[in-house]
Amino acid sequence: MLIARYKPIDMFESLHLLPECPADIRALMIDPLLSALDEVMDDAKLQLLAWNDWVKRRPHCLEMGHPSTPVEALLRLQAVRRLYSWSYRQVQKQVKGSLMLRQFTRVYWHGVPNYATLNDWERALRPATVRAIHQRVVQLAVQGGVTTGKKIRSDSTVTETNIHYPTDSRLLEDSVRVLGRMLSAGRELVGQVPSVSKGLFVNHTRSVKRLAREIARGTRKAKKAEITPKTQRLYMKLLRVTRETLAHAQAVVPVLKKYGDLAGQALADSLTHYIPLVQRVIDQADRRVVRHESVPASDKLVSLFEPHTAIIRRGKAAPRETEFGHKVWLDEVEGGIVSDYRILRGNPPDQDQFPDSLGHHKKTFHHPPEVVSTDRGIHSPENEHAAQKAGVLKVCMPQPGHTSPERIEYEHQKWFRLEQRFRAGIEGRISVLKRARRLDRCLDKGEAGFEKWVGWGCIVNNLVLIAQAMIAPRRRHPAASK
Numbered sequence: 142m143l144i145a146r147y148k149p150i151d152m153f154e155s156l157h158l159l160p161e162c163p164a165d166i167r168a169l170m171i172d173p174l175l176s177a178l179d180e181v182m183d184d185a186k187l188q189l190l191a192w193n194d195w196v197k198r199r200p201h202c203l204e205m206g207h208p209s210t211p212v213e214a215l216l217r218l219q220a221v222r223r224l225y226s227w228s229y230r231q232v233q234k235q236v237k238g239s240l241m242l243r244q245f246t247r248v249y250w251h252g253v254p255n256y257a258t259l260n261d262w263e264r265a266l267r268p269a270t271v272r273a274i275h276q277r278v279v280q281l282a283v284q285g286g287v288t289t290g291k292k293i294r295s296d297s298t299v300t301e302t303n304i305h306y307p308t309d310s311r312l313l314e315d316s317v318r319v320l321g322r323m324l325s326a327g328r329e330l331v332g333q334v335p336s337v338s339k340g341l342f343v344n345h346t347r348s349v350k351r352l353a354r355e356i357a358r359g360t361r362k363a364k365k366a367e368i369t370p371k372t373q374r375l376y377m378k379l380l381r382v383t384r385e386t387l388a389h390a391q392a393v394v395p396v397l398k399k400y401g402d403l404a405g406q407a408l409a410d411s412l413t414h415y416i417p418l419v420q421r422v423i424d425q426a427d428r429r430v431v432r433h434e435s436v437p438a439s440d441k442l443v444s445l446f447e448p449h450t451a452i453i454r455r456g457k458a459a460p461r462e463t464e465f466g467h468k469v470w471l472d473e474v475e476g477g478i479v480s481d482y483r484i485l486r487g488n489p490p491d492q493d494q495f496p497d498s499l500g501h502h503k504k505t506f507h508h509p510p511e512v513v514s515t516d517r518g519i520h521s522p523e524n525e526h527a528a529q530k531a532g533v534l535k536v537c538m539p540q541p542g543h544t545s546p547e548r549i550e551y552e553h554q555k556w557f558r559l560e561q562r563f564r565a566g567i568e569g570r571i572s573v574l575k576r577a578r579r580l581d582r583c584l585d586k587g588e589a590g591f592e593k594w595v596g597w598g599c600i601v602n603n604l605v606l607i608a609q610a611m612i613a614p615r616r617r618h619p620a621a622s623k
Contacts, residue, residue: 146213177608217246223601229256271596288476290506294567301466302450307443309426314353316419321346449588479599491518514564517541
């Protein structure tokens with residue numbers, strides 16, 4: 142049964158009864174940051190947003206069953222996870238043994254939910270709900286005086302998915318391993334059926350691993366990763382085994398649906414999910430290795446487990462010239478608050494994202510920004526005109542390439558150079574998000590999990606900045622003069 146919260150108690154109150162206990166035991170044991178975060182997250186709208194999703198997790202969850210972990214505690218446990226960059230196992234262990242974290246998460250003396258339970262509750266949240274929670278936190282930042290939305294700076298970065306480096310041999314090996322594992326499970330589920338040949342359930346994982354190792358060894362020895370005749374013969378064997386395994390998987394699906402129980406139906410659904418992905422892997426490997434064709438990046442599949450992963454090249458130096466994940470667009474206002482985040486499809490140019498940032502800013506803060514500061518990659522005459530038309534007083538977009546004397550004089554004004562210093566701050570914000578909030582690599586699964594991973598990183602970033610402003614308000618700098 143879903144409940145909102147436990148009865149509030151002060152876990153430190155009973156410690157005063159102990160002999161030789163300092164009078165200021167709470168001040169000694171409570172982290173000031175957690176104390177401020179506790180006040181920020183004590184917001185009814187935040188809990189209501191999560192409640193609306195979790196109440197739909199099970200039918201009749203408001204009337205039947207044992208009381209669950211409260212919504213208030215679950216929301217705070219999710220924040221703790223990203224605050225300290227912990228796994229769910231670490232969250233369970235650390236909260237269970239910490240009086241301070243028990244008080245902050247509002248678990249109190251009750252049992253800490255299992256790590257698998259925490260994962261299930263988080264998966265029940267929709268990406269749209271995490272985005273709504275993020276917008277509510279931005280509103281709390283405005284109410285707390287952390288930001289007013291007068292300035293905005295935007296930039297893009299890449300968050301990688303949790304996959305190994307994709308090569309054709311590795312993808313073919315993964316295909317046979319996944320399908321072979323399911324075929325082995327199908328053999329046990331179908332049992333002794335005379336009309337079903339046992340040859341359909343053969344698992345070729347061991348032989349494929351050997352072939353993949355030989356290909357990798359030969360590729361390392363070759364100059365410039367050229368495919369030698371020997372390596373091509375190995376690829377032909379690997380493709381033949383993969384096609385054979387794929388044919389067996391396609392033949393097993395109707396058998397599992399006919400003779401399998403509920404577990405057999407679920408296994409057939411899993412095979413149905415992976416079969417078209419394996420077909421894509423075979424097709425692109427055949428085009429690249431056998432027919433020596435160039436496959437466009439948009440047509441490539443780089444992971445069976447994270448098929449939404451995109452190939453992104455942004456002109457970086459080796460070995461980071463190619464990244465596998467998604468491009469993430471970030472808008473930041475003064476005070477370090479990330480006002481918006483967007484997961485971009487493919488590798489679109491940065492110039493196309495600015496109009497959406499401007500529109501979202503006006504919708505969030507109910508006024509256009511006074512200052513817009515970006516890098517050269519976002520500049521275009523259309524973007525400058527759109528910002529001026531929207532009412533932006535200072536448009537700070539350096540022009541790339543050859544510039545006229547008038548443009549050079551414009552960009553050398555004092556206010557322009559000062560606002561470019563403000564723009565440089567978003568590079569530091571991206572660095573903090575990647576190091577402290579784990580936006581460098583997404584550990585959640587699926588496209589929805591990726592979006593929520595980015596969302597929670599931005600949410601916790603904003604929560605920490607609001608809490609820090611409550612502890613020690615920042616000195617306000619005067620606006621740059623013209």
